[in-house]
Amino acid sequence: MGHHVVILGGSYAGIAAMRQLSKYPEIQVTLIDQHPYHFLQTEGYELISSSTSFDETIVSLPALCANYDNVTFKHRTIQAIDPQKKVILLNDGEASYEILIIAVGSVTKRFDCDESVYHYSSGAKSLRGAVKLNQFFQHELYKRLESDKKAKENFNIIIGGAGLSGVEIAAGMQYFFNRYYRSNALSCATLHIHLIASRETILYGMHPKIIESANKRLHKLHVKVHTQCRIYSIEHHEVLLSNNSKIPFDFMIFAGGTTTAPCLEDVELQKNQKGQIVVTPYLSTPNYADIFAIGDSAALLDKKGKTLPPTAQTAIQSGEHAAGNILRVLKQKKMKKADMKIKGIAIALGGTYAAIDLGHIRVYGYT
Structure with a gap:
């Protein structure tokens, strides 16, 4: 009998998890997102400053999922999650899951004003x-x-x-x-x-x-x-x-700053002060072993317990690791602790000028 994994959010983390799980035909993957596209935030800042074109900042989720026989995309709005019933309330009905991955990312935090x-x-x-x-x-x-x-x-x-x-x-x-x-x-x-x-x-x-x-x-x-x-x-x-x-x-x-996505506000999962879902070293949630949280939705920590910044790097690594642990669970094997690292940070500073921190070396100037 096959297995069913539902991924909420076509984010960097969600796509990374989907791609890993798509390699196993015995797993049926359903990716749900309120938008039919993934917005490349790293390219989006260049769109704002007119340094790149609109089409360079998006990835079509229906087209991406169509490349995999065991992946289905649903363009739906996520309204609520019921961990006890293992059901997701959508704008046009419900979706059940065997294992759930929450990867809905975060939204911009606004100021209190008129x-x-x-x-x-x-x-x-x-x-x-x-x-x-x-x-x-x-x-x-x-x-x-x-x-x-x-x-x-x-x-x-x-x-x-x-x-x-x-x-x-x-x-x-x-x-x-x-x-x-x-x-x-x-x-x-x-x-x-x-x-x-x-x-x-x-x-x-x-x-x-x-x-x-x-x-x-x-x-x-x-x-x-x-x-x-x-x-x-x-x-x-x-x-x-x-x-x-x-x-x-x-x-x-x-x-x-950022804050939790609206669909997570009332979910009965342990969260930190920023509204991110608290996860175990295996990226599962403490109270629900069948729910994993990744990317900006999760309070990601490195091996030393230090908070990891919400970057595309950490999101992709968390997605790949969560998918790996789900495969281990389905094969009745022991899960592995996540070991996510920042491999380097590049800061675009207008035109071809950039500052790059690789940890052991730092360079800046025109590329």
Whole structure:
């Protein structure tokens, strides 16, 4: 008799698990996602800054799953999960499972402020958000090209969050603005990108050499960096920072953090303060051996118990390892503890400039 594994989420982690399990015809795999595509977030930041095209940022999930005889894709919205009944409530019915993999990822965490602000803002983790940002900035540049008066007006963009996402978006956008205006013999002096860092430095926790090189690059591009301050409140088109300074803004990008996907909020599984599902060293959940959590949905730790950053690398590794442990369970073998590692981090800093940390060596400059 065959086995049935359901994967919730066509994320980096979900796809990695699906590909591993697809190699075994005795396992029927069902992949469920609310979108018919996987959004490549690593490419999405380049879409925002117009450094890549729309089609380079997505993977069709129906087309991908069609390559495997034992994989079925369902374009459905996940509404709830009942671990005791082993049932997933969808927008058009229910789906049962023998083993469940939760890989729904995370969503952008927004600030508490007037809802009207969100008309002039967007997160950067979704395709919808990336396309909205790209179209908005293209339109703004067009208006400035057509009107001398408009070109002289100040235009402030605030990026809340100075981690990897915020820094890459700020550098990519400012580089695009600078290049665009140079090619059209215009000045970009009225366009200001403000990068807000709550810590004493951008890229907090990374190697000092990487932080130094990124700071120098942002300074050269004319990105305005604000450190040791948080966005305290937002009213109309003005941001009040925790250091009592105010910045007028025309558009805001939320890149300061993530939170759990809505479908996991009421699931009866143990979670950490960020809403991520707590997992065992085998990536199964403590109370339900038939449920695994991977990628951004899970509180992933390395062998020393240190929290792993939510990167595509760790997501893919967790997906592959969870699939391996599921195969071991089905073959009545002992599961293996996960050993996920960050093999290196590359930070795109506008154009062909990048900073790369390989652990034992760090390089930065034009590639």
